Amino acid sequence: xxxxxxxxxxxxxxxxxxxxxxxxxxxxxxxxxxxxxxxxxxxxxxxxxxxxxxxxxxxxxxxxxxxxxxxxxxxxxxxxxxxxxxxxxxxxxxxxxxxxxxxxxxxxxxxxxxxxxxxxxxxxxxxxxxxxxxxxxxxxxxxxxxxxxxxxxx
Amino acid sequence: xxxxxxxxxxxxxxxxxxxxxxxxxxxxxxxxxxxxxxxxxxxxxxxxxxxxxxxxxxxxxxxxxxxxxxxxxxxxxxxxxxxxxxxxxxxxxxxxxxxxxxxxxxxxxxxxx
Numbered sequence: 001x002x003x004x005x006x007x008x009x010x011x012x013x014x015x016x017x018x019x020x021x022x023x024x025x026x027x028x029x030x031x032x033x034x035x036x037x038x039x040x041x042x043x044x045x046x047x048x049x050x051x052x053x054x055x056x057x058x059x060x061x062x063x064x065x066x067x068x069x070x071x072x073x074x075x076x077x078x079x080x081x082x083x084x085x086x087x088x089x090x091x092x093x094x095x096x097x098x099x100x101x102x103x104x105x106x107x108x109x110x111x112x113x114x115x116x117x118x119x120x121x122x123x124x125x126x127x128x129x130x131x132x133x134x135x136x137x138x139x140x141x142x143x144x145x146x147x148x149x150x151x152x153x154x
Numbered sequence: 155x156x157x158x159x160x161x162x163x164x165x166x167x168x169x170x171x172x173x174x175x176x177x178x179x180x181x182x183x184x185x186x187x188x189x190x191x192x193x194x195x196x197x198x199x200x201x202x203x204x205x206x207x208x209x210x211x212x213x214x215x216x217x218x219x220x221x222x223x224x225x226x227x228x229x230x231x232x233x234x235x236x237x238x239x240x241x242x243x244x245x246x247x248x249x250x251x252x253x254x255x256x257x258x259x260x261x262x263x264x265x266x267x
Contacts, residue, residue: 031182034211052241113250117229122222125214125249129247132248137157 016091017083018044025076025097030062031081046086049153053133054089061093061148062096062124069097088135088151099141108132159183161190167265169196171203171236179209179216179242187216193225200231203264207237212245221251232256236264 019040019126023033038055062078068078077099083090101105108127113120134150141147159176176183195202195265204220206212210218224233236258238246246252258264 027181031178031180034180035178045259048240052244055211056213056245059180059211063213064180076240111249113254117227117254120221120225120254122218123214125217125245128215129245129248151183 012089017081019080019082021061021080023078023080023150025066025078026072026074027066027097030059030066030078032085033080034059034062041082041089046154050089054091054152055152056154057134058129060090061091061150064103064126065093065095065097065146068100069095071098077089085151088153090151091134091149093148095146097146099146100139102154103139103141105137105139109154156243160185161187161194163194166261167205169201169203169265170199171205171261171265173205173207174209177210179206179212179219181213181215182218184215185218188191188222189218192226194229195223199200202227202231202233203258203261204235205237205261206235206239206242207261209242210239212242214245215247217245217249217251221254224255234258234264236261250263 019037021033021037023029034055037058038051041051041054065078066072076095079094083094106127108131110128112119113122130150133152135153137148137150139146139148159174161171162175164171164173174187179187220235227233235255237260238257243252246255258259258267
């Protein structure tokens with residue numbers, strides 16, 4: 001029941017919480033949890049477009065936490081809540097890892113592809129994908145805790 | 155957790171096609187993918203076709219691994235893609251990486267071109 005209360009406190013008003021999971025801070029756990037979460041979201045009968053956006057954004061947010069906030073140290077927790085409102089899915093992700101640099105969301109600029117093949121970027125797409133697909137992205141640093149919220153329009 | 159992915163090579167009309175056998179190409183399996191790809195690429199084929207039919211989901215590290223695979227072939231050799239599923243295609247399009255690769259609707263189309 002604590003999780004339901006948290007969803008309300010976290011500023012997701014009038015929104016039915018449908019998912020709450022705790023995920024270990026490894027890429028394998030993120031991958032396995034996403035599989036489960038997406039099956040749950042699938043049963044809501046949402047459009048495929050919204051589901052794929054949700055999965056892409058979630059994967060990027062969660063992997064960033066594993067890699068940067070927790071610096072690939074297993075055994076830490078990532079808490080995920082998903083709530084359903086009328087025309088959107090609301091997401092809240094909380095971890096106890098390192099804060100984001102400068103305590104703000106990365107710019108997430110598009111990568112420059114106008115380069116020689118050997119200079120093509122192999123990373124740096126994550127925040128660009130998040131910002132392209134998610135709405136109302138916010139980041140709050142609490143004492144020893146990161147909280148990211150975003151929404152996917154359905 | 156034993157992540158399982160495979161990269162199965164098949165000669166089709168004399169061309170090496172790599173079937174990516176995993177429903178996800180994400181951070182959990184990219185190292186495996188890179189290892190498998192390196193092994194196959196060492197055999198020296200001019201052109202490889204990556205069949206992504208089974209890949210229902212790819213994240214940015216998966217995309218990075220495909221880019222790295224293509225770059226590892228060096229000048230004069232090619233990595234073409236076929237059979238992108240909806241979510242995989244979306245990641246290629248959003249990042250505009252669809253302009254960097256030749257992408258075919260099916261393996262057959264890739265072989266015939």
